[in-house]
Amino acid sequence: MDMPLDAKTCWNCPIKHQAVCSRCEPDELTQLEDIKYYRSYEAGQPVIWAGDHMEFVASVVTGIASLSQTMEDGRTQMVGLLLPADFIGRPGRDSAPFDVVAVSDLTICCFRKRPFEGLMTTTPRIAARLLEMTLDELDSAREWMLVLGRKTAREKIASLLAIIARRDAALKQLSARDGMVFELPLTRESMADYLGLTLETVSRQISALRKGGIIELDGKRRVVVPSLDALLAETGDDFDESVRA
Amino acid sequence: MDMPLDAKTCWNCPIKHQAVCSRCEPDELTQLEDIKYYRSYEAGQPVIWAGDHMEFVASVVTGIASLSQTMEDGRTQMVGLLLPADFIGRPGRDSAPFDVVAVSDLTICCFRKRPFEGLMTTTPRIAARLLEMTLDELDSAREWMLVLGRKTAREKIASLLAIIARRDAALKQLSARDGMVFELPLTRESMADYLGLTLETVSRQISALRKGGIIELDGKRRVVVPSLDALLAETGDDFDESVRA
DNA sequence: CGGGTCATTGACCATGATCAAGAGCTGTGG
DNA sequence: CCACAGCTCTTGATCATGGTCAATGACCCG
Incomplete structure (x- = not known):
């Protein structure tokens, strides 16, 4: 401490x-x-x-x-x-x-x-x-506010993962890239509170992204992103915009 | 102009x-x-x-x-x-x-x-x-963000009406009070875009508030608030907090 | 009167919430 | 070393809220 x-x-x-x-x-x-x-x-x-x-x-x-x-x-x-x-x-x-x-x-x-x-x-x-x-x-x-007001549950989760991935890459002085691994700093409940969802929906959508091959999970908190483009495509954002941000 | x-x-x-x-x-x-x-x-x-x-x-x-x-x-x-x-x-x-x-x-x-x-x-x-x-x-x-992420459609509409009512009262140098009348500066579609809803839901919830006696409508845009407390109660906000704001 | 815009209402449906059970993991104490 | 409590997380079944599609109404202005 x-x-x-x-x-x-x-x-x-x-x-x-x-x-x-x-x-x-x-x-x-x-x-x-x-x-x-x-x-x-x-x-x-x-x-x-x-x-x-x-x-x-x-x-x-x-x-x-x-x-x-x-x-x-x-x-x-x-x-x-x-x-x-x-x-x-x-x-x-x-x-x-x-x-x-x-x-x-x-x-x-x-x-x-x-x-x-x-x-x-x-x-x-x-x-x-x-x-x-x-x-x-x-x-x-x-x-x-766009995420909260207009995105679907799946898009919300993908947006959160994309943000954490980018922030994590920046912290390590790397650029976000395919195959990158990061740790979720939030519980499912905190993610739900951030995204305006319930923790059950968060859990289900994370499972859905895993089943869809968009992410891989190592334990409950460690996330692997095989293809960053695939993840960004799930956020619903304009592609150029996502890359620019 | x-x-x-x-x-x-x-x-x-x-x-x-x-x-x-x-x-x-x-x-x-x-x-x-x-x-x-x-x-x-x-x-x-x-x-x-x-x-x-x-x-x-x-x-x-x-x-x-x-x-x-x-x-x-x-x-x-x-x-x-x-x-x-x-x-x-x-x-x-x-x-x-x-x-x-x-x-x-x-x-x-x-x-x-x-x-x-x-x-x-x-x-x-x-x-x-x-x-x-x-x-x-x-x-x-x-x-x-709390409105967008956590409130129901009815609470969202009530919150928007309460905000416009307060702002309007402030502009006229009056305090918001029972029986006050104000003009909605937004179309149903703009309200929907602000609240993260569809325009149909906005329309339905405004009708519901009217049928429930929370507001009265004079035309499509002019709103009468018979009881401010009743409106504030529909926002889902803590009462003290609403009055303070 | 007709065309346009904005709003209302209805029928139906899909997304995500709710309720509930149980799995996986960790730490504690017998 | 195992049993159990206490977490977080996952998954399933069902339901309700709000979205979608469509028809109609009200009003304004040419």
Whole structure:
């Protein structure tokens, strides 16, 4: 759960090239060092409940968290997956709009909110990077709305697999390719919550893709993609668009 | 289609208190005046196609536009409704990610992209306001994901009506209340595209709400809400949450 | 009056939800 | 070392919600 000591400085931070602080000059990083602290969570633990008062904003350093909403009767919808470098919280707002839950073991780098808001006004690099990240998030959220509103169960599963495959390839500094293997970071239930399906439908559609030769399974979580084109064809997306993304 | 002449200055602009320029000082507005121009569109006309090169960013001044995505086979999903003061385009990106279409007659205030990007770096007020607006948009998009992923057709319709009712009340500087009347700015088909339904289902559910006494219809587009609580109860949302929003 | 657009309604069907049983895996304790 | 509890996941049977196809209605404007 603890990171090695040398990872606890901005200098050695694994997300220093992508996070909200990635544009900072050394002296700005020093200022950030003064107001930051790390927190770790085990898989399944809540990080924030919707409505909670937030005394910090944070970056995901390692692990995955989910952003989700739950209705009174228990229906829940995941509205975002937070991966390393993603930002949690928002300057200028006091309470959290959504639940944040650690999906895997998770470490986040927290900045005390008031001082961070101060830095935002004095350090345009931070504000500019946050704007850029927020605009990207907004585009992703809108792309996901097409998945939720218009795709079939099979297309939804294929879309999720394609996204995880691409992200995983990027993380390993490789390009996604035929024969690639990756691990599903989510349970069937989390996938269902992300896709607006039930866990039974998720299970059935994964079996269907396996029977159709689109994917192979090694255990419940390890996925092999014999043909990336075949998988992308199942997403329902325009082919050019998928490759471009 | 043309605005009265006196509306074409920032000083008399109807959205000067909400738009991306709302925090600007007079001299900053003068700089914006130099790089801005208006465009008008009739209901139904396209403003931008996904993939188009964008030489401007813009604010909606009057009217409504939709932001949407279409799949090869014609399925389309609206991913946002752009109301007066909402921002179109993004600094730092060249091509449009989604289609923008005028839903009603529409006037937008365009800023040439390059000079606007320059102003963003020299005028922190603009960048700060854009960040705030973008964070709000992101929250709304995520709230809508719950509607798309988890609500029933009836709840979706009730949610849309509740949103339009609230927005309409806000526009008229009133609070939403029992007996209120408003106009639907969307066709049944646009509502379907927004809600991830077919137009037949939209029509049926509106009829069902009418038969259930939740709403009354005056023609196809004018809606009366006898009891706001009754409407909110149909959205499936937590009551407190709905009132708070 | 006729043509066009937008909306409503009906009949039928398919997709995915629900309910239920059981398989596979892991960790714990006798 | 095995038995069992507690998971997650799979699969089957049935049902309901919303989609599809089709006909008709309401309204507007030439």
